[in-house]
Amino acid sequence: MFTRRTFIAAASAAAVSAALPARAFEVEPIFKPQRVQIKGDLAPGQILILPRAHFLYYVEAPGQAMRYGVGVGKAGLEFTGEAVIQVKKEWPTWRPTQEMIEREPDTYARFKDNDYVQPGGPQNPLGARAMYLFQNGRDTYFRIHGTTAPQSIGRSVSNGCIRMLNEHVKDLYQRVPIGTKVTVL
Numbered sequence: 001m002f003t004r005r006t007f008i009a010a011a012s013a014a015a016v017s018a019a020l021p022a023r024a025f026e027v028e029p030i031f032k033p034q035r036v037q038i039k040g041d042l043a044p045g046q047i048l049i050l051p052r053a054h055f056l057y058y059v060e061a062p063g064q065a066m067r068y069g070v071g072v073g074k075a076g077l078e079f080t081g082e083a084v085i086q087v088k089k090e091w092p093t094w095r096p097t098q099e100m101i102e103r104e105p106d107t108y109a110r111f112k113d114n115d116y117v118q119p120g121g122p123q124n125p126l127g128a129r130a131m132y133l134f135q136n137g138r139d140t141y142f143r144i145h146g147t148t149a150p151q152s153i154g155r156s157v158s159n160g161c162i163r164m165l166n167e168h169v170k171d172l173y174q175r176v177p178i179g180t181k182v183t184v185l
């Protein structure tokens with residue numbers, strides 16, 4: 001039974017928790033963007049991703065790169081090879097692939113047997129920005145994108161895409177043009 005006492009207790013608890021400052025997620029320092037030295041034979045303007053180390057490098061000049069921490073695909077779901085960023089979107093829409101729906105039917109139940117596409121916005125798994133990877137003019141369905149799961153940075157947990165913190169992907173997004181070469185080792 002819902003009594004006046006339980007109502008007051010619940011309201012008090014809600015008021016106290018709302019008054020507490022929200023604890024912001026803080027990425028490990030190693031995964032924060034930083035300028036680093038890199039092999040001098042890499043051409044400026046390209047992206048190199050080292051999934052096992054959980055780093056993405058944007059080559060700025062010979063021997064210099066901006067390094068970002070990333071989350072990458074789970075074992076067996078990772079992308080490797082060369083691609084080109086052929087599409088860029090701010091606050092992209094999203095729909096899991098059919099393989100994702102089949103692999104995790106409970107997680108993606110709302111997408112089963114329909115053509116629902118989740119609108120862009122803060123709750124969208126692709127986050128604030130997405131860069132679409134193509135090979136030979138065809139979409140690979142792999143992306144470099146923001147995330148709603150900042151704790152995944154530095155981990156191998158995605159369905160194959162390269163995840164970045166939203167503020168980091170916004171920074172990279174404004175640096176890279178369409179046609180940027182991406183190599184994932």
